[in-house]
Amino acid sequence: xxxxxxxxxxxxxxxxxxxxxxxxxxxxxxxxxxxxxxxxxxxxxxxxxxxxxxxxxxxxxxxxxxxxxxxxxxxxxxxxxxxxxxxxxxxxxxxxxxxxxxxxxxxxxxxxxxxxxxxxxxxxxxxxxxxxxxxxxxxxxxxxxxxxxxxxxxxxxxxxxxxxxxxxxxxxxxxxxxxxxxxxxxxxxxxxxxxxxxxxxxxxxxxxxxxxxxxxxxxxxxxxxxxxxxxxxxxxxxxxxxxxxxxxxxxxxxxxxxxxxxxxxxxxxxxxxxxxxxxxxxxxxxxxxxxxxxxxxxxxxxxxxxxxxxxxxxxxxxxxxxxxxxxxxxxxxxxxxxxxxxxxxxxxxxxxxxxxxxxxxxxxxxxxxxxxxxxxxxxxxxxxxxxxxxxxxxxxxxxxxxxxxxxxxxxxxxxxxxxxxxxxxxxxxxxxxxxxxxxxxxxxxxxxxxxxxxxxxxxxxxxxxxxxxxxxxxxxxxxxxxxxxxxxxxxxxxxxx
Ligand code: B12
Numbered sequence: 001x002x003x004x005x006x007x008x009x010x011x012x013x014x015x016x017x018x019x020x021x022x023x024x025x026x027x028x029x030x031x032x033x034x035x036x037x038x039x040x041x042x043x044x045x046x047x048x049x050x051x052x053x054x055x056x057x058x059x060x061x062x063x064x065x066x067x068x069x070x071x072x073x074x075x076x077x078x079x080x081x082x083x084x085x086x087x088x089x090x091x092x093x094x095x096x097x098x099x100x101x102x103x104x105x106x107x108x109x110x111x112x113x114x115x116x117x118x119x120x121x122x123x124x125x126x127x128x129x130x131x132x133x134x135x136x137x138x139x140x141x142x143x144x145x146x147x148x149x150x151x152x153x154x155x156x157x158x159x160x161x162x163x164x165x166x167x168x169x170x171x172x173x174x175x176x177x178x179x180x181x182x183x184x185x186x187x188x189x190x191x192x193x194x195x196x197x198x199x200x201x202x203x204x205x206x207x208x209x210x211x212x213x214x215x216x217x218x219x220x221x222x223x224x225x226x227x228x229x230x231x232x233x234x235x236x237x238x239x240x241x242x243x244x245x246x247x248x249x250x251x252x253x254x255x256x257x258x259x260x261x262x263x264x265x266x267x268x269x270x271x272x273x274x275x276x277x278x279x280x281x282x283x284x285x286x287x288x289x290x291x292x293x294x295x296x297x298x299x300x301x302x303x304x305x306x307x308x309x310x311x312x313x314x315x316x317x318x319x320x321x322x323x324x325x326x327x328x329x330x331x332x333x334x335x336x337x338x339x340x341x342x343x344x345x346x347x348x349x350x351x352x353x354x355x356x357x358x359x360x361x362x363x364x365x366x367x368x369x370x371x372x373x374x375x376x377x378x379x380x381x382x383x384x385x386x387x388x389x390x391x392x393x394x395x396x397x398x399x400x401x402x403x404x405x406x407x408x409x410x411x412x413x414x415x416x417x418x419x420x421x422x423x424x425x426x427x428x429x430x431x432x433x434x435x436x437x438x439x440x441x442x443x444x445x446x447x448x449x450x451x452x453x454x455x456x457x458x459x460x461x462x463x464x465x466x467x468x469x470x471x472x473x474x475x476x477x478x479x480x481x482x483x484x485x486x487x488x489x490x491x492x493x494x495x496x497x
Contacts, residue, residue, distance in 0.1 A: 007075045024119065141155055185242060200250070282322050305341050309324070347379070
């Protein structure tokens with residue numbers, strides 16, 4: 001018996017989505033061993049549920065999935081409690097947080113093994129060794145040495161990182177057992193796309209190596225995709241079982257190959273789904289008009305695209321392999337197909353954050369005039385470990401925390417959720433101006449993703465902010481903060497759709 005823990009990752013109940021990471025692992029266990037999923041996004045008291053599971057059918061391992069931010073904070077408390085209550089049961093951490101910071105995770109006494117990157121194969125091999133070792137009350141380091149993709153402490157307490165594991169297509173693994181969730185219907189959300197929105201990830205990783213992105217470190221600059229036929233079959237089943245009418249694709253780079261995209265559009269057309277996904281500007285620009293029209297017909301409503309910067313010099317420093325004119329070209333071109341582009345920007349180049357901000361403010365204004373429907377997401381540059389060195393040459397200018405507990409302190413928590421990265425190279429006034437510009441933009445054009453925001457609330461936000469945008473006057477938007485506090489519009493930077 002294995003117990004999976006998916007600690008709470010969302011701030012609002014309406015953002016609940018299928019916990020795909022633990023479902024992917026449960027899928028490979030089906031038919032081999034019993035398991036139970038405890039999901040903090042649904043369960044008001046995950047510790048009580050873990051206790052119940054352990055009383056009924058004691059588990060031989062606790063497997064925790066976590067990404068940086070709120071989920072990591074919840075994972076710390078629950079793992080510590082579990083270790084104190086069941087000291088002989090091994091605790092395995094996997095997901096983006098331990099994959100990015102394996103040494104940090106292993107510095108916690110309640111973490112025995114870290115699984116780095118894609119989990120399915122590693123997890124099965126690891127469980128085989130828990131089976132052997134459980135007789136002696138823990139893992140045997142000699143059994144772990146040959147498993148790629150893990151990190152653990154050896155008998156001297158030293159950290160061992162085995163070699164990275166290559167990635168496989170999600171299509172190589174069994175379908176996810178959605179019905180093993182206690183209340184699967186609770187994961188179908190009302191969004192701007194539909195009343196029953198499901199989530200799916202049809203690929204793993206990304207072949208680009210943008211130097212600000214955590215995916216390169218975790219997936220090693222590779223991407224593997226499932227066949228369109230399988231994606232369509234899974235969505236058909238989700239529609240049959242749960243009546244889904246919309247999908248949010250989690251892929252880092254959904255449109256890798258044009259022929260696959262065109263085939264998928266054709267296959268899912270009859271399901272009448274509305275969908276959202278993430279793509280690359282350069283790749284979409286290469287698509288024919290015919291494919292773009294087919295994507296829209298098949299329900300593609302909005303695409304999240306990393307524009308990142310309006311400066312070509314900065315785009316080169318980021319290793320983005322994109323130019324700012326490509327962003328403008330796509331903004332204009334995609335409009336005629338009725339697909340809304342959601343352009344994301346990473347502002348605050350460590351070498352000259354002020355110039356970076358001003359260049360981007362100008363560029364974003366140009367982009368909005370090229371396509372007024374385009375939505376804009378503004379993020380501060382918040383570094384994450386990168387195999388080629390972090391964007392901005394800041395490897396020696398920032399020291400990440402050495403323990404999960406330190407990551408959970410307000411200083412580092414605010415860093416991970418990008419609220420206040422408190423970076424040595426980002427002057428407070430520049431940071432304030434980035435935030436102010438973001439506030440004005442999000443009020444001047446409230447996102448269409450916010451289906452709950454009433455018409456008058458929208459009009460009010462627009463009315464209060466138009467003059468600021470018109471006259472380039474962003475500083476101290478106190479009246480907008482007040483309006484946001486009262487009207488609580490959605491913030492696409494931190495919330496799911
Ligand atoms: C869905 C999602 C969310 C949802 C979470 C919903 C949920 N169900 O909990 C929401 C919107 C809440 C969210 C928020 C945030 N997210 Co997020 N999110 C994602 C996203 C799009 C998909 C993750 C996913 O489910 N993938 C599908 C599953 C199958 O893959 P997986 O998670 O990688 O799991 C595999 C392996 O990691 C491993 N594994 C995972 N867990 C475990 C556990 C064990 C025991 C084992 C053995 C293996 C294992 O095996 C799995 C199968 O192969 C990823 C991007 C991406 N496509 O990966 C970003 C991503 C993980 N998020 C990220 C970030 C930064 C955040 C935020 C901090 C952003 C913010 N501004 O606040 C917040 C923090 C939330 C929190 N900590 O609680 C980053 C993390 C990297 C980084 N830069 O630090 C990513 C990679 C986005 C990015 N490109 O930068 N996120």
